[in-house]
Amino acid sequence: MNKASVSERIALIARNSSEGATCAPELNDGPWVFDAQPPAYGPGASMGDVIPVGTPRQGALPDEYKSASNDELHERIRAAKATLGERLVILGHFYQRDEIVQHADYLGDSFQLATAAKKHTEAEAIVFCGVHFMAETADILSAPNQSVILPNLAAGCSMADMADADSVEACWEQLTAIYGTEPDADGRVPVIPVTYMNSSAALKAFCGRNGGIVCTSSNAAVVLEWAFERGQRVLFFPDQHLGRNTAKAMGVPLEQMPLWMSHKPLGGNTESELHDARVILWNGFCSVHKRFTVDQIAQARVDYPGVRVIVHPECPMPVVDAADESGSTDYIRRAVEGATEPTVFAIGTEVNMVQRLAADHPEHTIFCLDPVVCPCSTMYRIHPGYLAWVLERLVAGEVVNRIIVDDDTAEYARVALERMLAAKPA
Numbered sequence: 001m002n003k004a005s006v007s008e009r010i011a012l013i014a015r016n017s018s019e020g021a022t023c024a025p026e027l028n029d030g031p032w033v034f035d036a037q038p039p040a041y042g043p044g045a046s047m048g049d050v051i052p053v054g055t056p057r058q059g060a061l062p063d064e065y066k067s068a069s070n071d072e073l074h075e076r077i078r079a080a081k082a083t084l085g086e087r088l089v090i091l092g093h094f095y096q097r098d099e100i101v102q103h104a105d106y107l108g109d110s111f112q113l114a115t116a117a118k119k120h121t122e123a124e125a126i127v128f129c130g131v132h133f134m135a136e137t138a139d140i141l142s143a144p145n146q147s148v149i150l151p152n153l154a155a156g157c158s159m160a161d162m163a164d165a166d167s168v169e170a171c172w173e174q175l176t177a178i179y180g181t182e183p184d185a186d187g188r189v190p191v192i193p194v195t196y197m198n199s200s201a202a203l204k205a206f207c208g209r210n211g212g213i214v215c216t217s218s219n220a221a222v223v224l225e226w227a228f229e230r231g232q233r234v235l236f237f238p239d240q241h242l243g244r245n246t247a248k249a250m251g252v253p254l255e256q257m258p259l260w261m262s263h264k265p266l267g268g269n270t271e272s273e274l275h276d277a278r279v280i281l282w283n284g285f286c287s288v289h290k291r292f293t294v295d296q297i298a299q300a301r302v303d304y305p306g307v308r309v310i311v312h313p314e315c316p317m318p319v320v321d322a323a324d325e326s327g328s329t330d331y332i333r334r335a336v337e338g339a340t341e342p343t344v345f346a347i348g349t350e351v352n353m354v355q356r357l358a359a360d361h362p363e364h365t366i367f368c369l370d371p372v373v374c375p376c377s378t379m380y381r382i383h384p385g386y387l388a389w390v391l392e393r394l395v396a397g398e399v400v401n402r403i404i405v406d407d408d409t410a411e412y413a414r415v416a417l418e419r420m421l422a423a424k425p426a
């Protein structure tokens, strides 16, 4: 088991002080070195993905936070937290680096964290150590007097950015032109939009306005059932893999799941293919989960006969098919915690979470399927320097990096989120 954190492992590899490989030794630099470099996301698993025009950009971080040692930053974070007391709640996503997680009041997936924030009505500030769409969801669900703060505005999500509101609206217009809007004899409308939680507030609002719904990786099957009761077919965005893996497990044939490529007329499909479709999949993916392969699983089975392979449903279909199980981050966490006998787990999800599970469960052997240390580059942008900065500004009475969803968008996004909660209570 590796006792060093992911950040420490990357630092050792970058200095040639350790064996092993990282996809991006540059991650050893502070994120401020590459925050302002368009057009890609910088080093890490989503380095090849393009940052959309209009994405928030992080301003300069004061030098004192860039040059401070980790020990000094941790001390400053602890001091600011103590001063702010109940006025502050810090949320940390499972994929955050250990150096951030140690300061979080809650650790969880995006929706667990957004709902956790709701319990703290006394907190004026909710500091969300995650990525942009998560902070938006927390803002939608929190009270108007609470400020949601994203420590580094450059912490986007490359998957969420693969479906922008204009492209989805253009797709919807084309589908509506083909299908019309009239329900069938069973009262089912031609198409229901379903967005994964990993999407902008604008797309959640689009679903709210158009009879659609939000899903998470924990409840995608329940949400698709909800949608099929009300619609003849589903438009699923932005993650093609979650959509395909979930619908396939429900018995939808692959040939009835066309891929929609937004730069092509009719998404690159014929009218007849779209008429036959049950699930139209947006051409989005997570660059972190795309790294997992069938060969890695085969190697794990050679190295550890009897290994239990669990992957996230954002992985491509052949990887999910080759694994023993697939499930959300929370499913993976519960599977490890629930194993009563010492077990070897090979896990296909973000390396920070896998390594933390390994550290917390020395009774098991737990490793990441991908031997290359390659964290999510956008999650990794939340560095203790940024956390110390936003907290010390709060102590000084200044809110920086506040994420605000406008009232109209928030109202309709809430409609889609509430449909999800009604379909499957949290």
Ligand code: SF4
Binding pocket: 046, 095, 131, 156, 157, 158, 159, 160, 198, 286, 287, 288, 289, 350, 376, 377, 378, 379
């Ligand atoms: S792990 Fe994938 S889906 Fe999650 S924030 Fe990173 S790029 Fe987005």
